[in-house]
Amino acid sequence: DAGVIQSPRHEVTEMGQEVTLRCKPISGHNSLFWYRQTMMRGLELLIYFNNNVPIDDSGMPEDRFSAKMPNASFSTLKIQPSEPRDSAVYFCASSPNTGEASNQPQHFGDGTRLSIL
């Protein structure tokens, strides 16, 4: 089991640039989550998908953030244009839940450490 795979592991870019973070969930998992972790705000849920459909994007901070899941094995989180306050570690997680009452834990990727200069 390869686990949840995120790329890149580190990203440093200048403000105003477009940033794309990628995630490959564990095969067979049908729920996918994007989180942002900072010292100030802790772990925040940005958006999650079930069967490739966005279920709740209320955590997306603003229109500069967008996420897609074109198929069951791939998702992207895009920031355009990026700002220094977007600097954080972004985690992707997946779980095998069915979209109903669930007790299965989430499996996290290693995260992308994003620094916007």
Add this chain to the structure above:
Amino acid sequence: AQSVSQHNHHVILSEAASLELGCNYSYGGTVNLFWYVQYPGQHLQLLLKYFSGDPLVKGIKGFEAEFIKSKFSFNLRKPSVQWSDTAEYFCAVNDGTSYDKVIFGPGTSLSVIP
């Protein structure tokens, strides 16, 4: 809205001391409860979970947690901590009804001094 609170922001213990980290949640119905651990520089990993049955659950690395429904609590315990337990600990709750959304607590940072 659901919320999860953790009693301590930062805990410092000596090796072999006993540990108890508090967690309370706000949802009054059926819940699924989790504790995750994040070692320095790593991703979150599941320590243990509760969804039904015996309210005292055992997890990896000697951790256990007790679900007390009347107190809306799910405290994490370990009788004797080790230096390698230094990490951030997150309590999390899923209300068991609305898809798979999990609410994480703010985390407790544990530092174990050799």
